[in-house]
Each structure stands twice: as structure tokens, then as C-alpha cells.
Amino acid sequence: MKNKNVLKFMESCPSSDDFLPDAMKIPFRTIQPRFFSGLFDDPLMLIPIRPLGRSLLVDCGQIHHLAKRVVKSLDAIFITHAHMDHFMGIDTVIRMVHVSPKTLELFGPEGLAGKLEHKLKGYNWNLAEDHWCSFRVREVHPEKIRTYFLSGPEGFSCRFEHEKPRQDRTIYRNRYLRMEAEICDHRIPVLIFRITENSTFLIDEEKVAGMNLVRGPWLKRLKKMFYAEELAEKPIAVPVRKEEGEEERTFPDAGVLYDRIRKERTPGSLGYVTDVGFSEENAKKLISLMHGVTVLACECAYLKEGLEKARSSFHLCTDDLNFLSRRIRPRYLLPMHLSKNYLSCSERLFEELNPPSGVTILRPEDYATPRPLLPCELPDFGDMLP
Numbered sequence: 001m002k003n004k005n006v007l008k009f010m011e012s013c014p015s016s017d018d019f020l021p022d023a024m025k026i027p028f029r030t031i032q033p034r035f036f037s038g039l040f041d042d043p044l045m046l047i048p049i050r051p052l053g054r055s056l057l058v059d060c061g062q063i064h065h066l067a068k069r070v071v072k073s074l075d076a077i078f079i080t081h082a083h084m085d086h087f088m089g090i091d092t093v094i095r096m097v098h099v100s101p102k103t104l105e106l107f108g109p110e111g112l113a114g115k116l117e118h119k120l121k122g123y124n125w126n127l128a129e130d131h132w133c134s135f136r137v138r139e140v141h142p143e144k145i146r147t148y149f150l151s152g153p154e155g156f157s158c159r160f161e162h163e164k165p166r167q168d169r170t171i172y173r174n175r176y177l178r179m180e181a182e183i184c185d186h187r188i189p190v191l192i193f194r195i196t197e198n199s200t201f202l203i204d205e206e207k208v209a210g211m212n213l214v215r216g217p218w219l220k221r222l223k224k225m226f227y228a229e230e231l232a233e234k235p236i237a238v239p240v241r242k243e244e245g246e247e248e249r250t251f252p253d254a255g256v257l258y259d260r261i262r263k264e265r266t267p268g269s270l271g272y273v274t275d276v277g278f279s280e281e282n283a284k285k286l287i288s289l290m291h292g293v294t295v296l297a298c299e300c301a302y303l304k305e306g307l308e309k310a311r312s313s314f315h316l317c318t319d320d321l322n323f324l325s326r327r328i329r330p331r332y333l334l335p336m337h338l339s340k341n342y343l344s345c346s347e348r349l350f351e352e353l354n355p356p357s358g359v360t361i362l363r364p365e366d367y368a369t370p371r372p373l374l375p376c377e378l379p380d381f382g383d384m385l386p
């Protein structure tokens with residue numbers, strides 16, 4: 001019931017689909033990303049995973065407008081880097097979850113555990129109780145992942161847990177997706193992320209008919225084996241249609257059988273890039289990780305005229321994004337994190353973006369959330385008199 005409420009709330013929030021005409025809905029099966037920062041607010045991407053009723057969060061900028069029940073649905077937070085506009089919302093997260101009995105995972109570049117520890121040390125925790133939440137921080141280094149634990153019941157003291165070598169780019173996975181990361185240069189290490197949905201069990205009816213297989217309970221068995229990752233080299237008995245009736249045939253490898261009857265479908269994926277300098281090395285990493293991604297949410301802090309500022313602050317400008325989109329070829333491109341210098345003229349960003357054919361630009365509002373209040377919009381004490 002609780003999960004249903006969270007899902008209902010999420011349904012009512014703007015998603016990247018809302019920027020598109022009805023005919024072009026984005027083909028995600030299990031994730032439903034919500035971009036909460038518009039063009040100008042500090043970045044924040046919520047990624048609800050529908051079958052779980054749980055969410056992931058990428059970056060932690062302007063988060064205070066997220067409902068507490070949504071923040072409490074977070075399983076993990078992925079921080080690109082600890083510049084203030086990407087990390088300051090972590091205080092709001094801490095406020096909303098600290099008395100919940102769970103462990104929240106944080107992923108980020110080297111040094112993140114120390115930064116979280118310092119934030120937590122800025123408060124008094126003398127009332128900490130045994131059921132309070134804890135944080136596990138996984139710092140992503142080029143060759144390894146270092147893990148730290150900050151225990152709520154112990155007043156959020158930070159202790160080193162372990163260090164493991166990185167096998168590949170994957171830093172997190174669950175039953176429905178995997179998260180990959182690469183380290184880029186922003187004069188400090190900054191992580192870029194790609195979330196890819198896991199393949200789902202899909203059968204091509206024409207292929208089944210073409211092999212004369214008779215539908216039956218074996219398909220359910222095959223599906224169960226698929227999700228349990230037990231297909232390889234496991235035999236499976238299947239009824240096969242013959243001229244004189246049906247005959248049961250045992251296929252020695254259910255994985256091979258599934259490959260012959262599966263429906264081809266590219267899993268949905270979402271790239272998130274912000275605050276990377278436009279260097280050859282960054283561009284190489286970015287293109288390699290993001291190639292062919294379904295939706296690329298990418299920082300574009302400056303227009304063409306701001307090229308020098310982009311270079312000196314290690315950010316991207318419109319020309320850089322045009323270059324990258326020609327090489328990455330996402331199906332959808334969501335520009336974000338535009339400098340507030342362009343507050344009155346954000347349409348110029350979309351005039352300068354020129355992606356290749358086949359790439360559709362998503363156009364978020366300047367702000368996704370209501371503006372802050374002015375004192376004159378609130379009652380004064382006199383208005384509160386009985």
C-alpha cells in the first residue's frame with residue numbers, strides 16, 4: 001500500500017515523457033525518470049523503479065521540494081561530485097531519513113565519505129537511537145571501490161569497511177537495472193553515469209511457430225529460469241508439433257533455445273553527464289560510455305559566446321554538446337544545468353543546439369518547481385489575530 005502511494009505520487013510528477021508529443025513516448029519499461037531541476041535549478045534526477053516502488057537519485061541539488069515519502073523511497077544516491085550545487089541537498093535527505101531504520105547507499109568520487117562525515121559532524125547527535133538510519137558510502141576510484149559506513153546509532157561516526165578492485169564500469173545493480181560510471185575531469189574527479197534496464201523476457205511468437213513448438217507451461221518454466229539466471233546448459237522439455245500429432249523433445253540448453261525464440265529489443269538506457277571539461281580524454285570516455293543511449297541528460301552551461309568561460313570552468317557549451325550528440329547519437333537529448341546568466345533568454349540554447357537527424361531534443365521548463373515566496377505573500381502577525 002505504501003509503495004502504491006509513492007507510485008501514485010510519482011505518476012503525478014513531470015517526467016521526460018511530458019516534454020514530448022504523445023506519439024513519441026520514451027521506451028523505458030521499468031524506470032520512469034523525473035527531472036526535478038528544470039533548466040536552471042541545481043541538478044537532480046529521480047529514477048523511480050516501478051516494479052519495486054523504490055527509487056534512485058542522481059545528484060542532490062535542489063531537493064527540498066521532493067515529498068518526504070519519495071525521499072524515503074530512495075535505495076541509493078549517485079553523486080557526480082561534491083560542488084555545492086550537486087551535493088547541498090544531502091542535508092535535506094539526512095533530515096528526512098535519519099530516524100528510519102535503514103541503510104542508504106551513496107556512490108560518488110573519491111573523498112565523498114569524508115565530505116559526508118563533515119556534514120554530519122556539523123550537527124549534534126546526542127539523541128541518536130538504535131533504530132536510526134546509517135549511510136554506506138562507496139567511493140569510485142579508477143581501479144577500485146572504497147567503502148565506508150556511517151552508523152546512525154553511533155552518531156554517524158565514519159569507519160572504513162573495505163576496498164575492492166573494479167571489474168568493469170558497473171558500480172550498482174538490482175533486479176531491473178545496472179548503473180555504470182566513468183571518471184571524468186572537472187579539475188576534480190567527476191562521475192558520469194549510465195543506467196541500463198535489464199533485458200526482459202520476451203518471446204517472438206513467429207519464431208515459436210516457425211520451430212513448431214506448442215505453447216504450454218514450459219514457457220512459464222523458461223521465464224522463471226530466465227529471471228533466476230539459470231538458463232545456461234539446463235535441459236528443458238518442450239512439446240513439438242508433428243504431422244501425426246505432438247511429441248515431447250528435450251532441448252539440452254534452455255539458453256540456446258531462448259536465444260532462438262526471443263524477441264529482439266534494445267533495453268532502455270539513461271545517461272547523466274554534468275560538469276565535465278571538454279578535453280579529448282573526457283570526450284573519449286563520454287562517447288564510449290554513452291554511445292547509443294536512449295536518453296542523454298547532459299549539462300550545457302554556456303551558449304557559444306561563453307566558450308571561454310566554459311573552458312576555464314571545465315563546463316560544456318552548445319558547440320560542445322552539438323559535437324558530442326553527433327558522436328553519441330542518443331535518441332533523446334535533454335540539455336540541463338544552463339548558467340543563470342541566461343535566465344531571461346533560455347530559448348537561445350535551443351536555437352544553438354543542432355543535433356543530427358534521429359536525435360530529438362527534450363525541452364524542460366526553465367524551472368520545474370514553484371518559485372520561493374516573498375514576505376508580502378504571507379500573512380503578518382496582525383492577520384493571525386483571532
Ligand SMILES: [Zn+2]
Pocket residue numbers: 081083186275
Ligand atoms: Zn561542478
